[in-house]
Amino acid sequence: MQKTIERIAGDSEGVVYEFPVLRFEGKDKAAPSAYLQAALHAGELPGVVAIDALMPMLTKAEAEGRIKGSITIVPWANPIGRAQYHFGEHQGRFNLGTRTNFNRSFPLLAAPDARLLPDVSLGGADRRLKNRLVQLSLGNDIVLDLHCDDEGLAYLYIHTSLWPHMADCAAAMGAEAVLLWSEDNTGTFEGASIMPYQNVPASVARFDRRAVTTVEYRGMLDVDAALAAADAAGLYRLLAARGVVQDSSVPKFEKFSGPVVPLENIDMMPSPRAGAILYDVKPGDRVQKGDRLATIVHAPGEAGGRTEVFAPQSGFILTRRARRIIRTGEDLLKLAGDSRSSDARSGTLED
Ligand SMILES: [Zn+2]
Numbered sequence: 171m172q173k174t175i176e177r178i179a180g181d182s183e184g185v186v187y188e189f190p191v192l193r194f195e196g197k198d199k200a201a202p203s204a205y206l207q208a209a210l211h212a213g214e215l216p217g218v219v220a221i222d223a224l225m226p227m228l229t230k231a232e233a234e235g236r237i238k239g240s241i242t243i244v245p246w247a248n249p250i251g252r253a254q255y256h257f258g259e260h261q262g263r264f265n266l267g268t269r270t271n272f273n274r275s276f277p278l279l280a281a282p283d284a285r286l287l288p289d290v291s292l293g294g295a296d297r298r299l300k301n302r303l304v305q306l307s308l309g310n311d312i313v314l315d316l317h318c319d320d321e322g323l324a325y326l327y328i329h330t331s332l333w334p335h336m337a338d339c340a341a342a343m344g345a346e347a348v349l350l351w352s353e354d355n356t357g358t359f360e361g362a363s364i365m366p367y368q369n370v371p372a373s374v375a376r377f378d379r380r381a382v383t384t385v386e387y388r389g390m391l392d393v394d395a396a397l398a399a400a401d402a403a404g405l406y407r408l409l410a411a412r413g414v415v416q417d418s419s420v421p422k423f424e425k426f427s428g429p430v431v432p433l434e435n436i437d438m439m440p441s442p443r444a445g446a447i448l449y450d451v452k453p454g455d456r457v458q459k460g461d462r463l464a465t466i467v468h469a470p471g472e473a474g475g476r477t478e479v480f481a482p483q484s485g486f487i488l489t490r491r492a493r494r495i496i497r498t499g500e501d502l503l504k505l506a507g508d509s510r511s512s513d514a515r516s517g518t519l520e521d
Contacts, residue, residue: 171229176306178249178299181267187249187295191306192225194232194241196414201239202311202379204414206405207303208244210273210315210359212251212262216387216397217316221245223395223402231415239414242310247303248272250295265296271521273317276300276362278354281370284308304362312381312412313363314405321389322453322489322504323347324401328383329364331375333430339381341426342411343404346454347488347506348426351433355517360384381412389453390492429486431506434514436488438501443468443477447494447502455487457505463487464502483507 171194178187196203208217221243231237246252251262251272264271277300279286284305290297307313323346328336330352340348354361364382367375387401410420441447445468451457461481469475485507496502501520505511 171225171232176302178295178302180295185295187253187299189244189246189249192243192245194228194237194243196238196240197235198238202412202414203239203241203309204312204314204409204412205242205307205310206244206314206316207247207307207359208316209252209262210247210303211317212246212248212254212272213260214262214316214318214387214390215393216318216401217385218245219393219395219398220316220387220401220405223398224405227402227406228415231417236416237414238416239311241409241414242306244303244306248299250299268294268296270296271356272296273315273358274356274518276304276357276359278357278361279304279308279366282308282366282374300359300362303359307359307363308366311376311379312408312414313360314381314383314385314408315359315363316385316387318387318392319389319489319504320492321391322386324388325349325386325488326383327351327360327386329360331368331377332364332380332382335378336381336383337426338411339383339408340428341423342407343385344400345385345426345428347428347486348430349433349436349488349506350430353517358384358518379412381408386489389489429506431488432510433519434510435485435507436515436519437482437485437505437507437511437513438515438519439463439479439503439505440499440513441466441496441502442479442498444497445469445477445495447491447496449490449503451487451490451503453487453489456485457481457487458484463505466496481505482512483509 325347409415445466448465488504490503
């Protein structure tokens with residue numbers, strides 16, 4: 171394993187950001203290559219500790235000559251967000267200087283060619299970081315971006331062009347659900363990793379061996395040694411199943427049998443009132459149309475001071491908020507519906 175340090179110039183004199191890149195060289199040029207990054211939203215740490223648990227497995231494979239395809243790992247993908255504390259609270263989702271989400275505004279290239287990247291020498295540190303992450307990841311057959319939700323199941327975002335080819339990945343990783351999407355109008359890292367392949371010859375796109383996904387490893391507080399070990403085992407199974415790592419001792423896994431939900435079926439449930447949330451449901455719960463999902467307490471103790479929110483359709487609860495305070499119009503949860511949501515959103519679900 172080789173470690174290098176990436177440096178991203180800050181926006182003022184004397185400020186430089188750094189992050190490590192860990193690389194395993196592949197022995198077989200024909201084998202698929204893989205790129206893994208975690209904590210692009212800098213406070214989302216289940217993927218960071220999963221990588222920590224994965225590294226000894228890869229180091230052992232390397233010592234035994236079993237690394238076939240090259241592997242590039244960026245355990246802390248966002249040194250700018252990692253350092254952002256605002257009145258004592260960590261803020262790793264948005265750049266405090268611009269309010270830009272760290273997982274938006276990635277360049278969506280017309281082809282997988284890093285020479286098409288925009289000139290960001292004057293573009294701001296976060297844009298320089300985004301360019302660099304695209305340069306590091308582009309061209310890899312497997313690109314995994316490890317995130318987490320507020321509170322949620324372990325689920326994957328996957329572009330429709332890669333489904334069902336990636337069902338083996340979902341099974342290997344132990345995903346509990348898959349969300350299929352087809353358009354990216356905001357420039358997510360996942361979009362930057364798959365959209366360049368949409369209009370190139372099939373011999374370049376190679377969707378049968380390509381794997382690109384945003385991995386949502388449950389919730390913000392699910393940073394736990396046992397979960398990290400299980401997630402690392404899942405990542406390793408994926409790398410073995412796709413031939414990046416050779417390991418005949420990896421047991422065969424079941425076919426993916428979890429729910430596969432188009433993005434337009436998600437009901438985000440904007441809150442009708444501001445207040446304190448009393449949830450009736452938690453991630454994984456099955457609900458029927460009309461079931462109560464939550465009560466918002468907006469005028470405590472007063473007549474009419476509680477507002478109930480009901481399921482607009484049947485489905486299951488994918489995620490809910492970690493905090494119990496909410497403003498009018500903020501989303502209460504993700505209900506993965508059995509059919510199209512009347513609140514279907516174009517592109518990404520959240521800011
Ligand atoms: Zn995230």
